[in-house]
Amino acid sequence: MKYAMVFAALASIARAETGQEAWLRYRHQPNALPSVIVKLDDTPEINAAAKEIARASASLRGSVVVGTLDQIKRRFPEVVLPTDLQPNGYYLRSTAIKGQHLFLVTSADSPGVLYAAFACIRHVATGDDTFRLNETSNPAASVRWVNQWDNLDGSIERGYGGRSIFFENNNVVADLTRAGEYARLLASVGINGCTVNNVNANPRALTSEFLPQIVRIAEVFRPWGVKLSLSVDFASPKTIGSLDTFDPLDPRVIQWWQAKTDEIYRLIPDFAGFVLKADSEGRAGPASYGRTHAQAANLLANALKPYGGILIYRGFVYDHHADWRNLKNDRARAAYDNFQPLNGQFAGNALVQVKYGPIDFQAREPVSPLIGALTKTNQTLELQITQEYTGQQRHLCYLAPMWKQILDFDLRVGGARTPVNELVSGKTFQRPLGGFVGVANVGRDANWLGSDLAMANLYAFGRLAWQPSLSAEEIAREWVRQTFGTDKRVVDIVTKLEMESWRVYEGYTGPLGLGTLTDILRGHYGPNIESAERNGWGQWIRADHEGIGMDRTVATGTGFIGQYPPDVAHLYESLQECPDELVLFMHHLPYTYVLHSGKTIIQHIYDSHYAAAEAAQQFPLRWRALEGLIDEDRFAAVLNRLEYQAGHAIVWRDAICNWFLRESGIPDAAGRAGRFPGRTEAESMRLTGYTVKDVTPWEDASGGKAVACESPQQKCTASFTFHGAPGRVNIAILYFGLNGGEAHFQISAGDQVLKSWTAAEHFATKSLNGDSAIRLTIPNVRLQPNDVITVEGVPAGDDPAAIDYVEVKQ
Numbered sequence: 001m002k003y004a005m006v007f008a009a010l011a012s013i014a015r016a017e018t019g020q021e022a023w024l025r026y027r028h029q030p031n032a033l034p035s036v037i038v039k040l041d042d043t044p045e046i047n048a049a050a051k052e053i054a055r056a057s058a059s060l061r062g063s064v065v066v067g068t069l070d071q072i073k074r075r076f077p078e079v080v081l082p083t084d085l086q087p088n089g090y091y092l093r094s095t096a097i098k099g100q101h102l103f104l105v106t107s108a109d110s111p112g113v114l115y116a117a118f119a120c121i122r123h124v125a126t127g128d129d130t131f132r133l134n135e136t137s138n139p140a141a142s143v144r145w146v147n148q149w150d151n152l153d154g155s156i157e158r159g160y161g162g163r164s165i166f167f168e169n170n171n172v173v174a175d176l177t178r179a180g181e182y183a184r185l186l187a188s189v190g191i192n193g194c195t196v197n198n199v200n201a202n203p204r205a206l207t208s209e210f211l212p213q214i215v216r217i218a219e220v221f222r223p224w225g226v227k228l229s230l231s232v233d234f235a236s237p238k239t240i241g242s243l244d245t246f247d248p249l250d251p252r253v254i255q256w257w258q259a260k261t262d263e264i265y266r267l268i269p270d271f272a273g274f275v276l277k278a279d280s281e282g283r284a285g286p287a288s289y290g291r292t293h294a295q296a297a298n299l300l301a302n303a304l305k306p307y308g309g310i311l312i313y314r315g316f317v318y319d320h321h322a323d324w325r326n327l328k329n330d331r332a333r334a335a336y337d338n339f340q341p342l343n344g345q346f347a348g349n350a351l352v353q354v355k356y357g358p359i360d361f362q363a364r365e366p367v368s369p370l371i372g373a374l375t376k377t378n379q380t381l382e383l384q385i386t387q388e389y390t391g392q393q394r395h396l397c398y399l400a401p402m403w404k405q406i407l408d409f410d411l412r413v414g415g416a417r418t419p420v421n422e423l424v425s426g427k428t429f430q431r432p433l434g435g436f437v438g439v440a441n442v443g444r445d446a447n448w449l450g451s452d453l454a455m456a457n458l459y460a461f462g463r464l465a466w467q468p469s470l471s472a473e474e475i476a477r478e479w480v481r482q483t484f485g486t487d488k489r490v491v492d493i494v495t496k497l498e499m500e501s502w503r504v505y506e507g508y509t510g511p512l513g514l515g516t517l518t519d520i521l522r523g524h525y526g527p528n529i530e531s532a533e534r535n536g537w538g539q540w541i542r543a544d545h546e547g548i549g550m551d552r553t554v555a556t557g558t559g560f561i562g563q564y565p566p567d568v569a570h571l572y573e574s575l576q577e578c579p580d581e582l583v584l585f586m587h588h589l590p591y592t593y594v595l596h597s598g599k600t601i602i603q604h605i606y607d608s609h610y611a612a613a614e615a616a617q618q619f620p621l622r623w624r625a626l627e628g629l630i631d632e633d634r635f636a637a638v639l640n641r642l643e644y645q646a647g648h649a650i651v652w653r654d655a656i657c658n659w660f661l662r663e664s665g666i667p668d669a670a671g672r673a674g675r676f677p678g679r680t681e682a683e684s685m686r687l688t689g690y691t692v693k694d695v696t697p698w699e700d701a702s703g704g705k706a707v708a709c710e711s712p713q714q715k716c717t718a719s720f721t722f723h724g725a726p727g728r729v730n731i732a733i734l735y736f737g738l739n740g741g742e743a744h745f746q747i748s749a750g751d752q753v754l755k756s757w758t759a760a761e762h763f764a765t766k767s768l769n770g771d772s773a774i775r776l777t778i779p780n781v782r783l784q785p786n787d788v789i790t791v792e793g794v795p796a797g798d799d800p801a802a803i804d805y806v807e808v809k810q
Ligand code: GCV
Pocket: 149, 157, 158, 198, 199, 200, 277, 316, 360
C-alpha cells in the first residue's frame, strides 16, 4: 500500500437544483458507503476515483479499497480476484478480511478503477445493497466516445443546450470548469473519448498557435480518463500548411501529417486520435485527387500509429447534388456504395464511423446495411444524443428504445446471428477495435442539453456503449433514481414518460418509415413535408396524389434492399413481411394500401397523428402529479417544456394530416382531419392593424394563413364573438415566436384579461412556419354567449406578433 487516506464525509449542503449535477447529485443514499478510503496508487484516475467515493459518501462504515488488481493482490494476497478482466473492466466486491470489512473497487487499469468507483456510487444512489455486492463488468467495446460539433467561434452545429463549453471567439475559453465537469459526467458512464470540435472542422484547430490551447482541455479531461480527440480538415496541409496539395499519396503531404501528429503528441501524450469527415456535404476529401477513402484514412492512421492513436473516418458520405428526377438514384445507398468496396483496405488503427441508419438520424430508419458489410474493417456505430431530427430537446424523446432496436437488430451476415452491437464492437469478426460514438453537443446551459429530461439520452448512450444488453427501461429507472430521487411515484412516472416518448414523437411526426417529415432545408425542427422533395439532398419520399414512399426494392426500385444480407433483404423486399413501421422507407404504395394492422396507409396516418398528439397532451398532466416530489426549479422547467410540446404536437398533427388530406383527397374515416370544431382563423377575425399573410409551407398554419402586425401604430387586434353555450372552456391560441424580437400578446374575453405574455422563446427562424408556431392553452375560462374574444399583439424587432387561430374547446 503506497499510503492510505481517510476522507471525511462531505456534509450534505442544500444546493439549488439547476440540473448541472445531472445524475451525480449524491442526494439520496439509502445505503451508506464505508468512510475510510484506502487509496493504493496515485494516478490521476485513481485519485479521482477515491475523491469521488468520498464525495458520494453519506454515512460511514468499514473501508473502501481503491486500486488496480495488482495493487490489491500485493496488499491483500488472500483475496481471490477475477482473472478475466478486460481493459477498463472492473470488479466490485464487498468482503471481510481478517475480521475487517472491506469494499474492493478495482480494475486491471487506472481508468477501470474510476469506472468501478462510479459503478459503486451508482449502486449506492439507486438504493442497491452494496454490502452484498460482487460484480464483474467488462465494457462491450474499446471505443466509447462522444463527438461534440462545437465550432471555434463558440456556436455548436445542431446544439440545443447553449454555447460551447470549450470555445469562444476562436479560442479555448479561459474557464474550463464546465469542460472538467463534463468529463466527470462522461467517465461516470464509462465514456473514454471526446472529440471536442465539429466534424465540419475549422483548420485552425490544428495550427501551432492553437494547439497549446487544446492542451488545456486535455488537462481537465485527464483525471477522468477521457481522452481528447480532434476533428480535422483534410485540406489542412494546403490551408494551414504551406503545401500546394493535400493529395494523400504525395510524400510532402504524408510528411506534413506526420510532423503535425508528432507535434500534437509532444503536447498531449495521451491524445486519442483524429476524426475525419471527407468528401461529404462540401468537405474536402481524397476525391479531389482520385484517391479512395481508405487511402485518406490510412494517411492519418499511419501518422497516429506510433503513438497508439486511432483514426475515425466518417461513413456519412453522399452526393448532396443528386438528380431527384432519376428514380434509381438513392441517397440511402451511398454509405454502402462508398465503403463496401474498400472493405479490408483500412489500416488496423482506422475505424469507419457509420450512422445507425442509411439517411440521417431520422426518428425511424432501418439499420445501415454498411454495418453488415464491414467484415474486414473496424467500425463504430454513430448515434445522436442531441435531438437534431427528434425535437431538439424541446420535445421529450428518450432515444434508448430506438437505439436498442438498432443494437439488437440481427443483420444475419453470412446467414448467422450477427446483431449490430456485436458487429460494431468488433466481436463478430474479431476486429482489433470497435465501438460506439454519440454526437452529444452539450452546451453551457446549466442542465447541459437544454432539458433535464433529455439528459437521459446522454446517460443511456454511455450505459449502452458499455453494456448493450441493458434494457432501455432499466437504464431509464436507474437514471431517474439518480436524477430525481428514489420515490416510487417519481421513478414510475418519469420512467414511463421517457419510455413512451419516442413512439409518441414518431406518431405525430413522420409515419411508416417516411423520415421525420421536418424541414430538411433549414432547422430540421417543424413540419415541412415537401422540403424533402425535388432537391439534391436525397431525403425524397416520392409523394403524389396516388401514393407515397421510396421504392427501394431490387425488383423495381433503387436496389437499396439488395445491400442487406439475403435474410434481411427478403424481409424488406417482400410486402408480406416488411414491417409496417418501415414500409414506406422500402416501398412506394397507394394511400389505400392495407397495412398488416388492417388499416389503410392514409387512415394509419390520421389515426397515429391524432393518437400521438393526444398522448402528448397527457405528458404535462402526468408530470404535474410530481409537484412537491421534485425540486421546484426542475419541476417548473420540465413542465414548461412538456406544455410547449403538447401544443407543438398539435401543430405537427394538423400540418401532416392537412397535407395528406389535400394530397390524397381521401377523407379521414373518423372525420377529424380538416375539421377543427371551435377554431376561428385569425384571417377571418375582425382585424385592426393586422394584415393577412400566406404561411410557407401552407400546411404549417391553419388555413395556410396567419395575421401579422406590421402596423405603424405598433399595436394590432384580432377579435371575434363567441357564440357557444355558456360555461367553462379551454382556449388555445396559436401564435408565432420569431427570432429577432420578443413580441407581446394579450388575450381577453369581454373585459376579462385571460393572459398576457411575451414571446421570449428563441427559435432559429425569422419566418412564420412550423418552427416558430406555438400553441398555448388557457384552461378553465368562463365564457358567456356574445363575449368578444380579443387578441392584442405588440410587435418587437423582427417579431410581428403573428397569430394563426384561436380555438375554444367546450
Ligand atoms: C456536422 C447532418 C447534419 C449536419 C452534420 C452532418 C454530419 O447533415 O444536419 O449538421 O454536420 O449531418 O453528420 O456530418
